[in-house]
Amino acid sequence: MSTLMNLPVEAVFHASLLTDLDIYLFKQGSHFRLYEKLGSHLITVDGVKGCSFAVWAPNASAISVIGEFNQWEATANALRLRDDGSGIWEGFVADVMVGAGYKYRIVSRDGNIADKGDPFAFCWEMPPLTASRVWELDYAWNDAAWMARRGGKNQLNAPFSIYEVHLGSWRRVPEDGNRFLSYREMAEWLPRYLEEMNFTHVEFMPVTEHPFYGSWGYETTGYFAPTARYGTPQDFMFLVDALHQQGIGVILDWVPAHFPGDAHGLGHFDGTYLYEHADPRQGYQPDWHSSIFNYGRHEVGAFLTSSAMFWLDKYHIDGLRIDAVSSMLYLDFGRKEGEWISNRNGGRENLDAVSFLRHLNEAVYREYPDTQTFAEESTAWPMVSRPVSAGGLGFGLKWNMGWMHDTLRYFSEDPLNRKYHHGQLVFSIWYAFSENFVLPFSHDEVVHGQGSLIGKMPGDEWQQFANLRLLYGYMWGHPGKKLLFMGCEFGQKREWQHDESLEWQVLQYSHHYGLRRWVADLNRFYRSEPALYRQDFSLDGFQWLDCNDAEKSVLSFVRRGLHPNDTVLVVCNFTPVVRENYRVGAPSGGVWHEVLNSDAECYGGSGVGNFGAVEASPVSAGDMYHSLMLHLPPLGVLFLRQGSAS
Missing domain, CATH: 2.60.40.10 (Immunoglobulins)
Incomplete structure (x- = not known):
């Protein structure tokens, strides 16, 4: 040698x-x-x-x-x-x-x-x-068409309907020891499914190499390698390539907040605390029993930023969702009094982490302006998704955790009691445009004893599915990009299990099949209607028609695009009572077509609706000089627009 x-x-x-x-x-x-x-x-x-x-x-x-x-x-x-x-x-x-x-x-x-x-x-x-x-990363990519146009697909005023996936449990092969699919097998199934369901992007839970499968990838040891559980680096490139050829953007979960203490990993790397802080009050995260990076060390910052750039460079990734940003920003995150060290100003902010995140986002958008970064940040830290030059952290988008928690709490209420909780839905608009928000129903809502999304819905089986269709319709109508965890699109009843496949077999039942069809149609309509995404982050794109009818638990609002004709009217009835002759304001006269109705029989609903169209009369309602007299379906949402009904 x-x-x-x-x-x-x-x-x-x-x-x-x-x-x-x-x-x-x-x-x-x-x-x-x-x-x-x-x-x-x-x-x-x-x-x-x-x-x-x-x-x-x-x-x-x-x-x-x-x-x-x-x-x-x-x-x-x-x-x-x-x-x-x-x-x-x-x-x-x-x-x-x-x-x-x-x-x-x-x-x-x-x-x-x-x-x-x-x-x-x-x-x-x-x-x-x-x-x-030892490995080489040679690969003959076939996604040049996607890469040339992805800037338009990934820009902030484009539609984002994101399907979150855990690679090891999306589908399994029970006849072969219940093994999970390889990257290349996923490439045969996943792109076609996403195209069928009309999602715009897929988000993979961390694919970076990790020793413990049960961590779902959030305890990373290999920051420059896709996990070998599903194949080689080229196999993962093949999956990304296949998704791009199908017109699907790829977002990766990426974890710069902490790392595990496995002996072969980064911890105590050269006999000293090299990547992490020596003092456990700074270098150990008690919530996850893992080590915290020392963001103040230049070489560590270069290591982490190089990892982020690596996935954008070598794997053509379209976006990075940064995990656990809150834990990075606050020195006292997950700690009791006396268990943390204040910053040089005596505060709880991690100034080194703030500097790191700003430099990271600046580097990403400088080198790859046609990609996006997403912050999982659950506090009121200001300007997370505002440019560094304006004093922000520089992320492109931020998960709206407040909206998610308020909305699920509201929907878990018996409809008889919802009138007392009406403010939980209305409140979100007060801050909806303070950040560039993603509305997330992620894996975190269907694990650790929380059950499934369908299980959170009250009532009998019919009402549960009607509630979930209503929830998704309200979500797709609400300002903000959309994210839905796998299995939620068809109402999986079992809590997510990372060692098992999703319950695909339930699609033989009409309620589950109808729900999936509703999500596919929601996505199709969403992608075709600029009113629902073009001004997601501007108050100009939203207007309440009536947010005060708590007694009947009804909300109605308008979404607008940049063109005067890009207008969609959304009406939600959060009770199982049919509201006949319910007057809703309309931005203009003429015929308004009922283009989506969650209570349609094809989705498993009862078929209450408005026979496809309603003409606005010159009767004022609220701030509008015209109005519609509607039949509101039980636990249903209506989308109406002028022009063609298709």
């Missing part, structure tokens, strides 16, 4: 992929393509084929690379510490092939030895094995 130290001096120079500029940017925390230089890379040095290895471990006393190519022998391939103060160790090993497993054997200054995976590995062994694997 050859090592860097066995080669001539000139070969040593050429074996290093790092330049002086790389080192300067790395130390400054502004190198956002570190995956091109650190980690393992197959190269040729003076005609010798092999692999360069480079790892950041400034406090180690010795490092060697051990792997299948040297029988895991620690004395075979020692790495050399660069003399530029970067803390990077590097070396070259001849005759290393794609797929070879390896780790870094790190000897700390106190003599302790740890075998660590490569923080920049492109591929890992199949869990529960923990070695990194």
